[in-house]
Amino acid sequence: MDFEALWLTLRLAVGTTAILLAISLPLAWWIxxxxxxxxxxxxxxxxxxxxxxxxxxxxxxLITMGPLTAPGRxxxxxxxxxxxxxxxxxLIGSVLYxxxxxxxxxxxxxxxxxxxxxxxxxxxxxxPWRTFWSVVLPLTRTSLLxxxxxxxxxxxxxxxxxxxxxxxxxxxxxxxxxxxYDQVQDFNYAAANRTALLLLVVSLVALLVIYLLPSLRxxxxxxxxxxx
Numbered sequence: 014m015d016f017e018a019l020w021l022t023l024r025l026a027v028g029t030t031a032i033l034l035a036i037s038l039p040l041a042w043w044i045x046x047x048x049x050x051x052x053x054x055x056x057x058x059x060x061x062x063x064x065x066x067x068x069x070x071x072x073x074x075l076i077t078m079g080p081l082t083a084p085g086r087x088x089x090x091x092x093x094x095x096x097x098x099x100x101x102x103x104l105i106g107s108v109l110y111x112x113x114x115x116x117x118x119x120x121x122x123x124x125x126x127x128x129x130x131x132x133x134x135x136x137x138x139x140x141p142w143r144t145f146w147s148v149v150l151p152l153t154r155t156s157l158l159x160x161x162x163x164x165x166x167x168x169x170x171x172x173x174x175x176x177x178x179x180x181x182x183x184x185x186x187x188x189x190x191x192x193x194y195d196q197v198q199d200f201n202y203a204a205a206n207r208t209a210l211l212l213l214v215v216s217l218v219a220l221l222v223i224y225l226l227p228s229l230r231x232x233x234x235x236x237x238x239x240x241x
Contacts, residue, residue: 014207017184018192025100025188026168029107033115033164034157036108041119042145060113067110071177074106078178103179103186110174114163122156123149159223166219170212 040059044052062070078096079085089095096102126149134144150157172190179186181195189208196205 014204014211015187015189015192015196018187018189019211021100021184021186022169022188022190025103025107026165028104029111029168030115030161030165032104032108033111034161037112037115037119037160037164041116041123042149044116044120045123059116062110063113067171067173068177070110071106071174074102074109074174074178078102078105097178098180098182098186100179100185103175103188106174106178107168107171110171111164111167114167115160118156118159118163119153122153122159125156126152155226158226162219162222166216169215 040055044056044059075097076082077084078088080089080095080097085095085097096105130148130152131144134148135141139147169188170190171188172194175186175188175191176194179188181187181191187195189212193205193208193212196202196208
């Protein structure tokens with residue numbers, strides 16, 4: 014097991030998930046409740062990584078963050094180094110690539126909230142911000158957890174964007190998926206089997222959490238009814 018790659022992958026997944034939740038909550042709420050003509054365009058851009066080959070996204074990010082383009086040279090002047098082939102660049106690429114996996118569960122959850130609850134909170138004098146945090150989020154906890162789990166798991170399994178944007182730098186951009194590729198290329202199938210099995214278990218546990226959570230919430234609801 015490449016523990017250095019494992020630690021880097023966990024750092025990348027946790028950082029990506031935290032950033033995505035901060036971005037996705039207001040974005041999903043705007044998509045759900047907004048009436049702007051540009052909403053369809055925003056939804057299409059957010060969902061683009063679902064259909065776009067990861068290598069294409071990675072290529073454009075590499076060009077944008079590299080020192081051969083105007084945006085890349087501006088970033089070099091501001092930061093002192095290019096973002097391409099660095100952990101920071103990898104983090105930006107992971108956020109963009111996993112964005113739809115964080116936004117879409119939240120959009121589905123927010124859309125399911127009865128508008129009467131929102132209107133009742135507003136009628137009682139609650140601000141839109143307080144209504145969102147006190148009414149909407151508690152009603153969509155399952156969607157929030159699903160968003161976080163999907164964003165984390167999808168980041169753990171990234172390959173195309175990571176390879177194009179970050180390359181294969183030990184301790185900086187080599188994630189578990191890249192390590193697995195290297196192990197297979199080196200015919201080290203024993204190590205590759207351990208890495209692949211770990212990725213499989215992470216994905217399976219994530220899906221179990223997502224699918225079991227609604228059942229657990231129903232059981233809690235039935236127990237609460239019995240107590241009452």
